[in-house]
Amino acid sequence: MFYKADGSLTEIAFDEIDESFLTIGIIGSDELTKISPALGFSNQTVEKCKSANPLFRTEVEVHGEYTFTELKVPSENGGSDHIALFLKKNLILIVDILDTDGSTADIFRKVSSRVPAEKMNPAKIVSAFMESLVSDSGAIIETARNKLVEMEEKIVNNEADETFNIELLDIKKDLLKFNNYYEQLLDIAETLSDNDNDIIAHGDLIYISNLQSKMERIINDIDSLENSADHLGDAYSSSLDLKLNHSMKIFTVITTIFFPLTIIVGWYGMNFESMPEFRWKFGYIYVIALSVMIVTALVIYGKKKKWF
Numbered sequence: 357m358f359y360k361a362d363g364s365l366t367e368i369a370f371d372e373i374d375e376s377f378l379t380i381g382i383i384g385s386d387e388l389t390k391i392s393p394a395l396g397f398s399n400q401t402v403e404k405c406k407s408a409n410p411l412f413r414t415e416v417e418v419h420g421e422y423t424f425t426e427l428k429v430p431s432e433n434g435g436s437d438h439i440a441l442f443l444k445k446n447l448i449l450i451v452d453i454l455d456t457d458g459s460t461a462d463i464f465r466k467v468s469s470r471v472p473a474e475k476m477n478p479a480k481i482v483s484a485f486m487e488s489l490v491s492d493s494g495a496i497i498e499t500a501r502n503k504l505v506e507m508e509e510k511i512v513n514n515e516a517d518e519t520f521n522i523e524l525l526d527i528k529k530d531l532l533k534f535n536n537y538y539e540q541l542l543d544i545a546e547t548l549s550d551n552d553n554d555i556i557a558h559g560d561l562i563y564i565s566n567l568q569s570k571m572e573r574i575i576n577d578i579d580s581l582e583n584s585a586d587h588l589g590d591a592y593s594s595s596l597d598l599k600l601n602h603s604m605k606i607f608t609v610i611t612t613i614f615f616p617l618t619i620i621v622g623w624y625g626m627n628f629e630s631m632p633e634f635r636w637k638f639g640y641i642y643v644i645a646l647s648v649m650i651v652t653a654l655v656i657y658g659k660k661k662k663w664f
Contacts, residue, residue: 357383425543
């Protein structure tokens with residue numbers, strides 16, 4: 357589908373494209389192969405649109421008359437959509453490489469609703485397009501921040517269980533994914549801001565500059581959350597060490613209290629005939645009383661010294 361922005365959005369055929377007016381196109385990779393020679397796109401960039409790139413961070417290519425890049429967009433179903441973007445003077449072409457949730461067409465509807473047709477220009481369309489891709493960034497950041505606060509409360513309240521590290525790892529993976537996602541958008545904004553091939557009017561570069569600043573703020577927020585997640589992992593490890601130290605302290609105190617009994621057992625277990633208590637009729641009771649007295653004395657001493 358191709359749309360001509362001339363006071364209003366009008367659907368046109370490919371052969372009706374007029375370079376004097378802004379045209380927006382949403383096509384598949386097969387159609388791109390057919391029309392690319394007429395648009396002057398290199399075979400190398402066209403070939404990249406035939407399969408989904410597994411990487412988030414892809415190169416932004418600046419050619420003489422156009423700029424090309426690939427985008428990996430997280431979708432609502434947990435997968436990723438893959439689109440390619442060609443930017444030429446008065447032509448913005450979106451190539452739908454892989455659409456896992458049918459959302460690619462929605463991007464154009466969001467863009468057209470944000471920018472009135474009579475005010476459309478390449479910079480505004482690109483800016484609105486990129487902003488539509490980060491429209492849920494606030495919710496993503498807030499959700500991750502709230503989740504980290506909840507997990508921190510679990511550590512403070514000693515409620516963290518064996519699933520804590522798994523939950524934290526999932527959050528880190530999500531933050532890494534979105535960090536890579538927004539980094540690729542920032543790369544695009546920076547390249548467009550340089551405007552090496554003059555496809556954007558210099559007076560309109562302010563829209564790209566504002567977009568770049570927004571991407572930088574989002575990335576800074578995500579970097580802050582990643583640091584918080586790292587500190588939270590350290591805090592959880594420290595809490596485990598503290599629990600272990602507490603357990604070891606208890607075992608040490610128990611061992612200390614009952615160690616004298618081991619010595620008594622060793623002495624009276626030798627059964628020497630010359631031992632005065634060996635044939636004493638109160639010897640058994642005497643050893644029991646001695647053991648109880650020693651344990652009681654050590655317990656009292658330990659409480660005074662705050663062993664437990």
